[in-house]
Structures are given as C-alpha cells and as structure tokens.
Amino acid sequence: MSKLVIAAIGPASSVQDGGRHGAQRYGLTPSGAMDRLALAAANILVGNPPLSAAIEIGPFGAAFTARDGAVRVALAGASRHADLPGRSVAFNTSMTLAVGETLTLGFARSGSFSYLAIEGGIAGEPMFGSLAVNARAGLGSPYPRPLQTGDELATVAASGAAERRIELPAATDTPIRVVMGPQDDEFADAEKQLFLDSEWKISATSDRMGYRLEGPVIKHLHGHNIVSDGTVNGSIQVPGNGAPIVLMPDRGTSGGYPKIATVISADLGRFAQTPAGKAFRFKAVGMAEAQAEARKSAELLRTLPDRLRPIENFDLNIEALQDANVAGAAVSAVDAGTWQTPSADTQTPD
Amino acid sequence: MSATLPPPRLLPSGDSAITVEFSRNIDDAANQGVLALDRTLAREAIAGVTETVPTYRSLLVHYDPLQIGFEALGEKLMALAQLPVPAATTTRRWRIPVVYGGENGIDLEDVAKALNTTPDDIVARHVAGDYRVAMVGFTPGWSYLSGLDGQLHMPRRQNPRLLTPAGTISIGGVQTGVQCLAGPSGWHLLGRTPVRTYQLHRDPIFLLEPGDAVTFAAVDAKTFADQDRAAEAGEIVAELIVA
Numbered sequence: 355m356s357k358l359v360i361a362a363i364g365p366a367s368s369v370q371d372g373g374r375h376g377a378q379r380y381g382l383t384p385s386g387a388m389d390r391l392a393l394a395a396a397n398i399l400v401g402n403p404p405l406s407a408a409i410e411i412g413p414f415g416a417a418f419t420a421r422d423g424a425v426r427v428a429l430a431g432a433s434r435h436a437d438l439p440g441r442s443v444a445f446n447t448s449m450t451l452a453v454g455e456t457l458t459l460g461f462a463r464s465g466s467f468s469y470l471a472i473e474g475g476i477a478g479e480p481m482f483g484s485l486a487v488n489a490r491a492g493l494g495s496p497y498p499r500p501l502q503t504g505d506e507l508a509t510v511a512a513s514g515a516a517e518r519r520i521e522l523p524a525a526t527d528t529p530i531r532v533v534m535g536p537q538d539d540e541f542a543d544a545e546k547q548l549f550l551d552s553e554w555k556i557s558a559t560s561d562r563m564g565y566r567l568e569g570p571v572i573k574h575l576h577g578h579n580i581v582s583d584g585t586v587n588g589s590i591q592v593p594g595n596g597a598p599i600v601l602m603p604d605r606g607t608s609g610g611y612p613k614i615a616t617v618i619s620a621d622l623g624r625f626a627q628t629p630a631g632k633a634f635r636f637k638a639v640g641m642a643e644a645q646a647e648a649r650k651s652a653e654l655l656r657t658l659p660d661r662l663r664p665i666e667n668f669d670l671n672i673e674a675l676q677d678a679n680v681a682g683a684a685v686s687a688v689d690a691g692t693w694q695t696p697s698a699d700t701q702t703p704d
Numbered sequence: 705m706s707a708t709l710p711p712p713r714l715l716p717s718g719d720s721a722i723t724v725e726f727s728r729n730i731d732d733a734a735n736q737g738v739l740a741l742d743r744t745l746a747r748e749a750i751a752g753v754t755e756t757v758p759t760y761r762s763l764l765v766h767y768d769p770l771q772i773g774f775e776a777l778g779e780k781l782m783a784l785a786q787l788p789v790p791a792a793t794t795t796r797r798w799r800i801p802v803v804y805g806g807e808n809g810i811d812l813e814d815v816a817k818a819l820n821t822t823p824d825d826i827v828a829r830h831v832a833g834d835y836r837v838a839m840v841g842f843t844p845g846w847s848y849l850s851g852l853d854g855q856l857h858m859p860r861r862q863n864p865r866l867l868t869p870a871g872t873i874s875i876g877g878v879q880t881g882v883q884c885l886a887g888p889s890g891w892h893l894l895g896r897t898p899v900r901t902y903q904l905h906r907d908p909i910f911l912l913e914p915g916d917a918v919t920f921a922a923v924d925a926k927t928f929a930d931q932d933r934a935a936e937a938g939e940i941v942a943e944l945i946v947a
Binding site for chain 1: 716728754755757758760764769840848887
C-alpha cells in the first residue's frame with residue numbers, strides 16, 4: 355500500500371465522489387462533487403471509474419506527499435499553478451509522485467474546485483455506496499469532515515502505466531441555463547424578467563450547501579413562506595430578503611422558500627466553478643433543450659476515455675523545463691529530439 | 705376506505721425531477737395523497753425513476769432524463785396519482801420519550817406565557833397528541849409531524865437559533881418536530897428525546913418513516929440520561945407499539 359499525505363490544505367477541501375443517493379426521503383442529502391465532469395476527467399486519467407472518490411480541492415493552495423510507495427495521480431478542474439520538485443506539471447494530465455515527493459498547488463486561477471484523483475481510488479468505508487464527505491451528517495470516509503493537514507489517504511502503489519493527458523471541450527462563458535419553476539408562479543412576470551435580465555455575482559459567503567447571489571432584490575407575489583417541499587441540486591430559492599440562493603450538493607433535502615427556477619444539470623458543474631465576484635447571467639430554456647443537454651452531458655461523460663492521449667514530446671512546456679532545470683547538460687531545451695519524456699519506470703522506485 | 709383528491713399539479717424541478725404538488729398548503733388529505741403515490745411508485749416501479757421524496761403536500765420524483773422524458777413521466781404520474789387513495793394497510797406507531805422544560809426545553813416557559821397558560825398545560829397537550837410523520841427532511845432524521853393541538857399553534861421565532869441540541873422536540877407553526885442532529889432551528893424548544901431518528905451503524909439507520917404514527921411520553925431527567933446512554937450505544941429507546 356501507498357499513501358498520500360495531506361502536507362497542506364485550505365478550507366472547503368474534502369473527499370468527494372458521485373454522491374450518495376436513495377436516502378433523500380430521510381433528509382440525507384446526496385453530497386458528491388461540485389463539478390462531476392472534472393471529477394470524471396481526473397479519474398479517467400488514472401484508470402478509475404469516472405465517479406470514484408477523489409480529493410475536491412477548494413480555492414486555496416494545497417500540497418500532497420507520497421509515502422510508503424509511489425502514488426499516481428491526476429489533476430483536473432479549476433486550473434492553478436502546480437509543481438513537483440524540479441518540474442512543473444499540467445492540469446488534465448496524470449503524473450506519478452515518487453516516495454517522498456510533494457505535489458504543490460497554488461490558488462485556483464480559474465474556477466473554484468480542482469480534483470486530484472488517485473490511481474486505484476481512496477481506501478475507505480462507503481456509507482450508502484459513497485465515501486463523499488457530508489460533515490453535518492457525520493458521513494464520509496476515511497474522514498467524515500473536510501481534509502486537514504496531516505491526514506493520510508491509503509491507496510494502491512502506482513502501476514507504472516504511461517502518463518496521459520485528456521482533451522476536454524473548450525470552456526464556455528455563456529449564460530447559465532435554467533428551467534423556470536417549480537414555484538415561478540410565486541413571482542410576478544416583471545420579477546421573473548428581472549431575474550433573467552440581470553447580472554449576478556456569487557457571494558463570498560457561499561459554500562457546498564448553497565451559492566448566495568448578489569444582484570437586484572427579487573420580490574415575491576405572496577410572501578416568502580411556502581410549505582417546505584423537496585429540493586434538487588440547482589434549485590434557486592428566494593428567501594425573504596430577495597437575494598436568491600442556488601442549492602448545491604450539500605443542500606437541505608427540503609426547503610420552505612419559493613424556488614423561481616432550477617439550473618439545468620448540464621450546467622451545474624460550470625456554475626459551481628464560477629468564482630465569487632465574477633459577473634454572470636441566467637438564461638431560461640425549455641424542458642426539451644434542458645433534457646437534450648443532459649443527454650449530451652451524459653454522452654460526454656461516457657466517452658471521456660476516447661479523449662485520452664499519450665503525453666508526447668511536443669506537449670512539454672519549454673519554459674517549465676528551463677525553469678525546472680531538469681533538461682540537463684546533454685539535452686537542448688530547444689531541440690525536441692533530445693528531450694526525454696519522464697517515464698513511469700524512473701518515477702516508481704518500488 | 706378511499707378518497708379521491710383533486711388532480712395534482714406537475715411542476716418541473718429542473719430536467720431531472722418533477723414535483724407532484726397535491727396542495728399549496730399543509731393539508732392532511734394532500735399528505736395522504738403524497739404518501740399513497742409514494743407507496744404506489746414503490747410497488748409499480750417506473751423505469752427511470754431513481755428516488756422519491758415525500759413532503760407535506762408534494763412528492764418530489766427524481767428521474768434519469770436519459771431513460772424517460774418529462775412528458776412521458778408526467779403522464780404516468782398523473783394516472784397513478786388519480787387512482788383512489790388506498791388506506792395504508794398497517795401503520796407503525798412509535799412512543800417517543802421526552803424530557804420537557806428546563807435546560808432541555810428552554811422555550812417551554814415562554815411558550816406558556818405567549819399562549820396564556822402554564823408549562824404543565826403545554827406539556828399535557830403535547831403529550832396528548834396523536835401525530836403522524838408527514839415528512840422527513842432538511843437534515844438526516846428531522847421528522848416533521850402533523851396533528852399538533854390547535855392551542856399550540858404559534859409563529860416561528862423572529863430570529864432562528866444557529867444551534868439547537870440533538871434530540872430537540874419543538875413546535876413551529878402548525879407542526880411539531882423530532883430533530884436528530886444539532887443544528888439551526890427557528891422553532892420553539894419544548895424538550896429533548898434520547899431517541900436517535902438517525903444513527904449510523906445501527907439497523908435501521910433511520911427510525912421514522914413518512915406515514916408512521918407517533919405519540920410522546922414525558923420522562924424525568926434521570927430516565928432521559930439512562931436512555932440517552934443506551935441510545936448512544938445503539939439501542940432503540942423508542943417503543944414500537946404497532947408494527
């Protein structure tokens with residue numbers, strides 16, 4: 355067995371997977387990754403099932419050290435500066451940490467959450483089929499809480515497989531699409547239009563339960579109290595102060611505020627990655643379009659393995675090589691013919 | 705015995721869930737309709753339905769849009785919802801011990817004052833109630849009960865508390881509740897129960913089901929402390945009267 359030791363970690367970082375389903379009727383929320391596509395990309399890179407448990411890393415920096423054996427990992431999601439001793443590493447690629455080697459990550463540069471998948475997954479005891487952390491319910495494994503410095507995640511020794519990269523569709527900056535309802539009739543047409551026509555920002559007080567929105571005040575037609583009913587990921591509820599809250603995977607399973615609209619499932623990950631303070635808009639779409647996008651999204655997830663590519667010489671970053679000074683005297687940084695791709699053999703001493 | 709409800713409304717909750725709304729209000733007949741449709745769906749599985757969440761007045765039906773579309777599922781749900789409501793065959797009845805007042809129910813005195821009566825009268829009325837689990841939601845095991853004595857109806861607190869104790873028994877609006885985990889609440893705290901409605905590594909993990917009948921029994925602080933220890937060790941200290 356190898357293990358990955360958390361050498362440094364910021365808040366809002368935890369083990370997450372595809373979530374736990376089937377117990378919302380008992381008040382148990384699904385939890386799970388904020389950005390499922392990024393989680394899946396990281397897992398596919400190291401040969402895991404797409405929604406296996408991985409480390410969801412919040413907007414702050416982090417560092418991870420391999421102990422007792424080499425550990426093969428992959429990074430996806432919000433990009434940030436990432437390096438291993440003597441070399442810079444790229445997002446959407448796999449890499450192997452030799453024993454004692456530390457992967458250091460900076461602040462998120464775009465987005466909010468990055469995913470570090472570990473080849474062979476994270477050893478733990480699933481509850482309702484999931485290792486995902488839900489701190490409020492005391493659930494999650496190996497730790498039922500956000501990760502802390504010094505935590506250790508047990509995993510298998512690195513396989514030594516060749517490292518790979520994954521080609522993901524280009525990020526888009528288009529409006530976040532919503533289906534109106536279930537309680538849009540609790541709002542006058544002018545208020546619904548205000549919701550759709552306005553620029554919004556995500557408040558810094560947001561978390562895995564909900565993203566609070568800053569923008570115009572949305573007024574209710576009949577007051578803000580409705581009889582509690584069920585919520586979904588992406589429910590946009592409007593409490594008494596008129597500032598909408600978009601419910602995220604750690605949401606309460608029921609809520610008593612009118613829900614004006616619901617973010618479509620295909621846009622949930624992209625919405626979750628919207629950084630606090632960045633302006634964005636919503637756009638209403640019909641059910642047919644929302645469900646067509648859900649099918650496309652599922653198809654993308656299913657075909658992620660087709661997007662894997664070997665890491666070729668021309669993928670290496672010349673600047674990174676020069677900075678890292680790993681090229682050595684015998685290698686010209688500008689002559690690709692003399693480069694050596696880091697091979698798995700040299701990175702897995704045991 | 706059967707009753708026919710007016711047809712429910714189908715409300716989209718995004719592209720992967722439908723809210724089947726039987727009423728906009730807390731309404732016992734609507735809740736019966738919700739629980740009946742929930743039982744029907746458990747019996748006659750519709751391909752693509754992944755999870756159902758009963759609440760007071762609506763049933764949230766989660767589904768996989770790759771397996772069934774909004775229109776097709778909506779039609780099936782409407783047809784099933786308009787079947788006569790079958791009476792529940794068996795009802796489980798739980799008796800839940802509660803220590804009322806003092807440090808365990810810090811709002812009991814204030815509730816009595818607000819309702820122009822005595823704390824003993826509040827407790828007597830609360831214990832006399834015959835309740836039903838209308839829904840479980842918000843946080844694990846938080847059980848919302850219908851059937852609260854009309855004399856105990858009162859608005860929620862102006863300022864919700866950010867932290868209330870595990871096992872809190874409280875009232876809010878026309879409802880009473882059994883709260884399992886410590887957490888925020890805007891309700892009035894009458895007492896505490898040693899019963900864990902949610903406990904990991906116990907079988908069952910969740911004690912109360914929507915539709916279960918519930919009564920409360922007042923116990924003293926010593927009994928509460930003893931039962932709390934037993935419950936912590938995994939014992940079910942709620943009494944199951946009818947299974």
